[in-house]
Amino acid sequence: MPILLLLLLGTAVEITVLIAIGSVIGVLPTIALVVLATVIGVALLRRExxxxxxxxxxxxxxxxxxxxxxxxxxxxxxxxxxxxxPGFISDLLAIALLFPPTRRLIRNRIWRRVEARARRSAGEVFIIDAQP
Structure with a gap:
């Protein structure tokens, strides 16, 4: 249920931002910016x-x-x-994930959380060694 709520909230925020930007700069420039952000994101996605x-x-x-x-x-x-x-917030988050320094920060934070969780449940950790 919390994931569904988060998705609904994210959709509402995306629509609100699109409408706000569209009312300031116009519909066609807003669509052009969304397409441009997507093209930049896809290029970064391929490279990274x-x-x-x-x-x-x-x-x-x-x-x-x-x-x-x-x-x-x-x-x-x-x-x-x-x-x-489609949307500016999701595109900005995606581009942040594709930017190597930002991704490294997020990766290190996730890795620290995984290590902390492994230390807390030390009796339940399974190590699989794939070397013969």
């Missing part, structure tokens, strides 16, 4: 997705764990979903 995939491949080939690259892939996927949604 390719970089992350190549980095993932290099880490795997060198035998290092690709934890950061996997989490980057998840964040880039979330940005792809946000890019598809």
């Amino acid at each position: 997705g390719t970089r992350t995939l190549m980095s993932f491949r290099d880490k795997v080939r060198s035998g290092q764990p690709p934890q950061a690259e996997m989490l980057d892939g998840v964040l880039i996927s979330a940005a792809a979903v946000l890019i598809i949604l």
